[in-house]
Amino acid sequence: MGQETTTRSATGIPGLDPLIQGGLQSGDFVLLVGDLGTGKTIFSSEFIYNSAKRLGEAAVFATFEEDVASLKRNMLRFGMDFDTLEKEKKVKIIDLEALQGRGMGSNIETLLGALDSLRARRLVVDSLTAFLSSAQEKFDYSFLMHLVYKTLKREGVTTLMTVSRPAIPLGEVGVEEFVADGIFELQNYISRDVELKTRFIIRKLRGTDHSRRFHSVVFTPNGIEILPYTP
Ligand SMILES: Nc1ncnc2c1ncn2[C@@H]1O[C@H](COP(=O)(O)OP(=O)(O)O)[C@@H](O)[C@H]1O
Numbered sequence: 001m002g003q004e005t006t007t008r009s010a011t012g013i014p015g016l017d018p019l020i021q022g023g024l025q026s027g028d029f030v031l032l033v034g035d036l037g038t039g040k041t042i043f044s045s046e047f048i049y050n051s052a053k054r055l056g057e058a059a060v061f062a063t064f065e066e067d068v069a070s071l072k073r074n075m076l077r078f079g080m081d082f083d084t085l086e087k088e089k090k091v092k093i094i095d096l097e098a099l100q101g102r103g104m105g106s107n108i109e110t111l112l113g114a115l116d117s118l119r120a121r122r123l124v125v126d127s128l129t130a131f132l133s134s135a136q137e138k139f140d141y142s143f144l145m146h147l148v149y150k151t152l153k154r155e156g157v158t159t160l161m162t163v164s165r166p167a168i169p170l171g172e173v174g175v176e177e178f179v180a181d182g183i184f185e186l187q188n189y190i191s192r193d194v195e196l197k198t199r200f201i202i203r204k205l206r207g208t209d210h211s212r213r214f215h216s217v218v219f220t221p222n223g224i225e226i227l228p229y230t231p
């Protein structure tokens with residue numbers, strides 16, 4: 001293993017950082033893929049909350065799936081107080097749904113404006129699926145490529161975008177998977193004792209010696225936690 005040349009910052013999600021050499025590299029662009037109810041929004045919220053609260057690094061959460069009020073209410077149940085962090089200008093939550101119909105270019109401008117105003121170090125888009133489908137123009141990935149390579153990577157903003165869909169069969173990838181530095185996947189499954197459980201696997205993370213195993217995901221009063229796998 002060669003020497004580390006880039007800075008890593010802990011996601012702060014319990015159980016995750018030891019699986020990825022301590023954290024994500026600054027400027028990483030990671031997709032969090034998973035079916036409905038696998039914990040994508042909770043995972044994303046923890047990623048933003050930990051940045052602002054524990055590392056003191058401002059972060060932007062662009063929501064497309066839930067309105068801001070219900071997102072805040074749901075996350076407060078896990079002890080994540082986004083209202084306070086917003087007042088302290090450490091977090092900004094953007095409701096992209098409410099801005100729908102304005103076109104992809106202007107949504108990206110809103111995102112970049114928010115990142116700029118907070119000097120944010122992290123960005124979440126929940127979900128990329130909804131973000132792309134909101135585009136009136138035919139989407140050809142040039143917007144996404146431009147956003148990621150010309151801006152976010154250059155500024156060193158670490159980005160997590162969720163993708164709502166069932167588990168990816170091995171060998172089956174979409175265009176966004178080629179663009180991404182990392183692909184994290186959450187899967188719901190029925191356990192041996194006939195219970196709906198959730199598991200996590202890292203399918204890819206460039207430049208990182210990462211875990212290749214399934215890990216169990218549990219929902220606790222503080223959000224989600226990643227634990228050794230129990231089938
Ligand atoms: N207060 C809670 N306590 C425990 N588990 C919860 C709580 N709230 C939600 N969950 C679990 O989290 C799941 C939803 O997580 P969410 O991040 O919204 O999923 P996704 O964004 O992938 O659709 C629910 O289906 C439920 O299993």
Ligand SMILES: [Mg+2]
Pocket residue numbers: 040041065126
């Ligand atoms: Mg969600």
